Amino acid sequence: MQQHTEALVTRLNQQSLAQLPSHVDVPNYDRSSLKAGIVHIGVGGFHRAHQAFYINELLKKPGYERWGICGVGLLEDNRRLRDTLKKQDHLYTLTVRHPNGKIDNKVIGSMIDFLFAPDEKQAVINKLAHRDTHIVSLTITEGGYNFNPATGEFDYSNPDIIHDINNPTDPITAFGYITAALKLRKEQGLDAFTVQSCDNIQHNGNVTRKMLLAFAVEQDKALSEWIEANVTFPNAMVDRITPVSKKSDIDYVIDTYGVSDEWPITCESFAQWVIEDAFCCGRPDWDIVGAQFVLDVTPYETMKIRLLNAGHSVLGLLGSLHGYSTIDETISDPIFAEYLRAFMDKEVTPNLEQLEGIDLKLYKDTLIERFANLNIKDNLSRICSESAAKLPKFLIPTINENLLQGRDVSLATLVIAAWCFYSDKGTDEQGNKLDVIDAMQSELHEAAAKTAINELAFLSLTSVFGSLNEQSEFATYYKNDVEALYAPARKIKALMKNVLEPRGN
The missing domain is CATH 1.10.1040.10 (N-(1-d-carboxylethyl)-l-norvaline Dehydrogenase; domain 2)
Structure with a gap:
């Protein structure tokens, strides 16, 4: 691996896209025209290799400009990711490695904003509640759903959950933010958004629904009844092997793209997404870019x-x-x-x-x-x-x-x-x-x-x-x-x- 001096390497951003080699698949759509129809909580490697990838492919086709993504980070660990994505105009590289050695080099442009919740709580609530937001999606790992693994029931003993139940305008957890936003939408007469889990949990939509309602009923019973009647939680099966990013991935991007990406993603070529067609506020046509909508996942x-x-x-x-x-x-x-x-x-x-x-x-x-x-x-x-x-x-x-x-x-x-x-x-x-x-x-x-x-x-x-x-x-x-x-x-x-x-x- 050849050595690089960071100061001499151009950073990946919107302006530097034009200098990338022709073999790199870059966004061919006008990113400035996109609206964030999806707010995604928990922007990890899997989300960027999977859901954001599917949206990127969809945005290459005309008529889908309302389905850009705004990322949300809830944890202090997400501060560096926020800073990295901001410097890169929310662009990142996706290195897709086939079993036969072939490599597809892509720049993903479907994310257009990222909010860091610890520094801007109300901004996150407002974004979730905005009329442009049709889907709030999640990759918060199994632990983020706050259920007891032995019983499958909601864990009310979690200190963050106790805080959020008692402090509706000062949330910490995903459930706190989602409930605060749905309350605003209800008060403003807006339709509810769909809550879509993209985590590798069996019956992930059903789990999300059960946990959110268990949380909401303790905070606001009337709101919980409105959520139960209006919000949908589609189940989905997700699949794409996405290892943790390494320094060698950063070096590969410099060598191959000629630019510096501080947080690239590498994944396998296989991707699968089977989704229950149950969306209360519209949805992207993911099926035309390889996903599958079914009645029962x-x-x-x-x-x-x-x-x-x-x-x-x-x-x-x-x-x-x-x-x-x-x-x-x-x-x-x-x-x-x-x-x-x-x-x-x-x-x-x-x-x-x-x-x-x-x-x-x-x-x-x-x-x-x-x-x-x-x-x-x-x-x-x-x-x-x-x-x-x-x-x-x-x-x-x-x-x-x-x-x-x-x-x-x-x-x-x-x-x-x-x-x-x-x-x-x-x-x-x-x-x-x-x-x-x-x-x-x-x-x-x-x-x-x-x-x-x-x-x-x-x-x-x-x-x-x-x-x-x-x-x-x-x-x-x-x-x-x-x-x-x-x-x-x-x-x-x-x-x-x-x-x-x-x-x-």
Whole structure:
């Protein structure tokens, strides 16, 4: 990589677009004519590679000028992003890396403004309440929805939620801002806007509706009734692998574009967005740029979560114990590839519906290809992070359904046993320390550390595992797996090979 002197490199902005190489796809529309029909809360890498990308493609067609995006950052961590985007006229680069090595270089222009809520609370409320705003969309991560993972109910004990309920004009949380804006729209006689979750949460629209109404009823019962009657919350399934931006991404943009982008985004070429067509205040025609509108998103969500997200966890936990660091490195090992495919074919597929327009075999083939993309380098530490929130949705339902139907669960069981060792020891099989990231890290470690005296101790976390420890077939497999994992000479690949052979033969 050649070295660059920052002072000599032109910054990416509206003016510098004209000097970009011809192979870079730049906005060919008049950004000055755009209105922010969408206000998006939580401008992370995924949003910029997914929803903002779809809008960028739509804006290339005439007649969609009202669907620009105004970003909103709620957290202090968003201050640097605000400053970066402002310097770049809210432009950023998107490097789309195909599995075959091809690279598409794009500049995304769909974001036209960004508000940093801690410094301009009323401006954010006013923007949300503005008559031009038709959709308020969210990527606030699972934690931003403020539900108890064990019960699925709204968590009223959160200090920020307590503050927002008691201080409607001084919000901190997404729910506080959205409710304040809807109150203004109601008072001004404006239509309600659609609240659209773009987070990787099953039934994300239903979850958003339930949580917002739980919040609003405590603050203003009449307003909550108006929201219930007027606001829609479409469910959606979203998919595009988007690793965390790295310095090498910044260097790549300088070398390839000839300009400096302080916060570029890299993503895979695959993108999918299946959306329930339930919008109360108009919507963009996302379907003409590759999205899919359906009556019921549920089976699409189930397919994606049980195959892609669970598949990520299978590779992440097993690969981490072996000593691998990225998804592509892990899936390139034939044993891991065979194990993942067996898991998808034998334990997941029997529980899935056949969906119109979806070739399930091709979908699984594509997943393997996506995971093997050498250009993405998705870190296993990211994949394994917050497993306590992920696995009860991604993996454990498949185990429970197979147990109910009398089907095999041995492939998934080894993954749970590997998670126990991962949470307990926090090292790979060479003794190297793993970067364990989880809000429940202390509880997971405490339970897993008791495995030596009680092989089922890890499963005692019923908020995560439910009644799995009472399922005799699962418990038998699990005990054998943890015993093998905790053996001094254990090797994860040998255990995987053993599981791939039918047990009991």
